[in-house]
Amino acid sequence: MAKPLHPSVEQFKQFVKKHPKLIQEVRSGKKTWKQVYEDWYLFGEDDDIWEPYRDVNNKEKEEEKGTGKWLDKLAAMLGQLDAAEVQKHLTNVQQAIAAIQGILSEFQGAGPQRPNNETHPFSFRKD
Numbered sequence: 001m002a003k004p005l006h007p008s009v010e011q012f013k014q015f016v017k018k019h020p021k022l023i024q025e026v027r028s029g030k031k032t033w034k035q036v037y038e039d040w041y042l043f044g045e046d047d048d049i050w051e052p053y054r055d056v057n058n059k060e061k062e063e064e065k066g067t068g069k070w071l072d073k074l075a076a077m078l079g080q081l082d083a084a085e086v087q088k089h090l091t092n093v094q095q096a097i098a099a100i101q102g103i104l105s106e107f108q109g110a111g112p113q114r115p116n117n118e119t120h121p122f123s124f125r126k127d
Contacts, residue, residue, distance in 0.1 A: 008041070012037055012040055015040055015045055016036075018054070018055060019050055019053040019054055019055065020053075020055050021052065021053040021054075021055075022036055022053045025053070
């Protein structure tokens, strides 16, 4: 009668099934199962170090799920938006931009004008 495996070992087995290229790494002698398990235990399943080992079909399924989740979140956010509230915020942003433009135009063109015969105290002249 076989003893049941520790839950973390079962999780590791599921992880290896999702990353079949790890099996090839171990069989080719590039890594040992101990090294792979330790990395899995330390870094977790979602770390970027596992990217080269992911199954291509599995990766496409995860991307589809991720895209679906993202679209669902976006649709939920858009459903919660209040048009009047959005309009109010846009009006506030427009007013802020107009105020900034007004300040910039004052600095650019409305400064005090000096007469032509008055020289700047720090100007350099050619002799």
